Amino acid sequence: MPIKERDVEFEGTTMHCYEGGKGYPVLMIHGSGPGTASATNWAHVMEPLSKSYRILAMDMIGYGKSGRKPAKPYFDMDMWVRQAIAALDLLSPKGPVGIIGHSLGGAVALRTALEVSRVNKLILQGSLGAQKKITLPIARSWVVPKDEKAFRHYYKNVIRVRIPLTDEFVKGRMALLRKDGYDKYFNAMFVGNKQRYVDASRISPPALRKLKCDVTMIHGADDACVPFEEGGIELAHLLPQADLFRLADCGHPCSFEQPQKFMALAKLALG
Template sequence: MSEAFVEKRLPTKPYETHVMIGGDPANPPLLLVHGAGPGASAGSNWRHCFADLVKDFYVIAHDMTGFGQSEIPDPLPPHAVTWMGLRIEQAFGVLDELGIEKTHIVGNSMGGALALHMLMEQPDRFDKVMTMGPAGAKMDATPELVRLVNFYADPRLPRYREVINSFVYDPSLVPNLEEITQERFKIATDPEVRRVQEVMFESMKTGMPALVVPPSALKRIPHEVALVHGRHDRVIPLQASLYLLEHLQRAELFVLDRCGHWAQIQRWDAMLPIIRNHFLETAR
């Protein structure tokens, strides 16, 4: 569905950022932030969503630092908190370059953590918020998440296929899952991508707890937040969204049946109405 968006490189100092943009700039802006699996990018997370979203929103999806076609940091950060800081500045840089003073935001997985940290730093830049299977929340690490962050210890296709299978409720219900697996595996094992992501995932093994947003900070977030979580998410457990639901001021939780970590791929039929209702209705 490439006709639904254009691709650009924006000078988000100190590194350039690859961005997908679609829709009428007069529509409400919606920033989409992807997750952090090996070979992930804005395109692999959000490409198929653009055709529906551009009917109502001005949609922006960028490759987070360390992923996709965005410029690679030099030197590579040694800690997960440092990576997050670069990504926060990068995302604000995207908004600044596009002249967007205030936006809605959807954060998937690691993108959910990014959204929460951005809300803490510049709350006035955001209207309504949605997280989907978010990192950045207190949770127990699942075996599937442990396998994901250790992928580069054994970067073979059969093992990668198992990682991707763990992202969905039932692999047989996602007809193009093998195509997604092959495409992302090719990216993940590109020598330059692997060089960067080996360092990045190593930092996540010990640094992830430092990215958890504490209850005291969550209670200060005034935004309306829709928490979307797959009932069968084996990568980021439902426990993560329950933690956010407990501590955020204004939050609603939507648990999707027959859905794993990729609600936008497995249950777009349910997620799209939630997006429209949450972001387009008048403030309560």
């Protein structure tokens, strides 16, 4: 079954969704880098996952093909959690559901699971949620690169993505960032001291310990944005039921760099 796209009204703007497949329902939530969206974050795994599960990948408000938040603050964790809950209801209004979240999307997934008891499986990839101090790569991820050369440098040297970047990928991402003043919107989303956005993504240890669902964590050994030790291991310590998998020779976006390993672990986690 092919992946289909649609827009859904949400809080005065629109949420863009990618949907497909049959079976156990899984919501996918992307990360927060410049120009990221479901179509790029999950480029290598969205369709393969849809062959075994019913998937809905949402563009968070302010990202991809979704609309923009009408008024500041544009960084709004509470809004993104409400959006995720709305997306879960679209995906499957009743019964058990799973969530896959990457980076900031992992923190959104965790908060959503704490509010929606029928979430019974979580897959967290390079997830925020426990990290205390901002890293330089995260800080640079929350500023629009000035040109294609800077974007390539950001991917290869800042977040250390090892796979080759095609001209199509780079030009497409930069075109999105330049469209209709989106670069200004994105920079305004992360205006000022960026440590506060890491702080806003943290979830208290007592709250995390209340989480009852199955948790699978997939983390790149060389993740520079959310380091394996400070981010991955720290979060795993707060989630006693979590299985933590460390992927060697892999940076921040595991599903983008090592999709075959990601798919094997996702199928193990989702059943």
